[in-house]
Amino acid sequence: MNPQHIELVKSTVPVLRENGVALTSYFYQRMLNNNPELKNIFNLDSQNSGRQPRALAAAVLAYAENIENPSVLAKAIEHISTKHVSLNIQPEQYAIVGDNLLHSISEVLNVPFESDLIAAWKEAYLQLADILINAEKQKYHHLTAQTGGWAGWRGFEISAISDNGISKIFTVKASDAQAIITTSTPQKISVKVKIPQQELEQPHQFIALPSTDGEYQFEVKAEENHTEYSVPNILLQHYQIGDQVLLSAPQIK
Ligand code: HEM
Structure with missing residues (x-):
């Protein structure tokens, strides 16, 4: 990411955090409406729903804040990728989450989807997605390599x-x-x-x-x-x- 994009992303984190609920609920609803097959993996129990998209959005914001030094997030990456692997999350699903998250950011910040700001966020998201996809790939590999092991369901x-x-x-x-x-x-x-x-x-x-x-x-x-x-x-x-x-x-x- 170029320094200008990093600055753009970092400068919008506080506004997004303040509008955390709007970001979360818009993101979650949009994604499950457009991709109802994801209802099979996200928790639909009303006692819990909201918790995981909130965690997801919070993780993306935390990443954006530390974008120049992603190593500080190593512990979070380990935690999230372990959870994702236990749910058989696949690389192609990152595009769906990313698209919905970026639309939600554009909505919450009230900026056009086709803008420099959303392009910068897209770069940030893809960078994080790439780190998670690689961590998960290694875990799936480790699981299948064990005696009696398997990946997925x-x-x-x-x-x-x-x-x-x-x-x-x-x-x-x-x-x-x-x-x-x-x-x-x-x-x-x-x-x-x-x-x-x-x-x-x-x-x-x-x-x-x-x-x-x-x-x-x-x-x-x-x-x-x-x-x-x-x-x-x-x-x-x-x-x-x-x-x-x-x-x-x-x-x-
Ligand atoms: C950069 C992208 C992503 C980030 C930062 C992220 C982050 C997170 C975080 C922080 C959690 C909560 C972990 C916990 O339980 O403490 C989580 C859980 C989860 N994520 Fe992701 N995630 C991403 C992409 C995805 C994708 C692509 C999918 C698949 C569509 C997905 C599906 C889930 C599900 C189903 C849970 C579990 C929710 C539950 O507790 O029931 N995530 N993710």
Whole structure:
């Protein structure tokens, strides 16, 4: 990026931050209207919706502020890319997010889309997207290279459900009966379920206990005051032994 573009981007960060809610809600609504397939990966539960696009927009602003020294954001990049990999985010989706984010910035700042300012923001976004795409590529590669590893979603069958009165422990085994990554400590996994009576899926992160005999176990607790998109509630109310769910791989460092 040339110094002029860097200055343009940095000078607009405070205004965008002040209008954070407008930026977020406009961005999120626009993106899900134009690309309804993304409803299968973003959280639609009204208790949580807004949190992740806010986090996304905040991360882009933080990046823009530190654009001359992106290394300060290394920790954030590690965190975001781990989350993205657990949701099977793909490089081509960055164009969709970028387009919607840039339109939202243009709207919030009230500047034409075809302007120097938006061109500068586009460069900044592409720079950040490139860093994340590369970090995620390495993680997908690392996952597939492990024994029993996989990238993206893999079918698992519920092999047992035990009820301890407060929560239920779901045990799952790979539907393809092949090896799974062995874990010796609790690890985050994403579980994707079908929303009953809708052509939609939703993911949710659970903590899987250390694996035993080629199976993972995770605890599911009911969520109060959540919508029909609460994955824990769907699992508890609609899923039985023998049903299939999708899992992304535990990411062991
Ligand atoms: C430069 C571009 C991007 C940035 C800076 C970014 C940043 C973030 C951040 C900060 C989070 C929150 C992490 C957390 O849970 O603490 C997040 C989560 C997420 N991102 Fe991205 N992201 C970008 C691109 C994308 C793309 C291309 C997609 C796919 C369409 C995507 C989908 C998601 C989803 C689904 C979540 C999880 C939301 C949840 O918690 O349910 N992101 N991202």
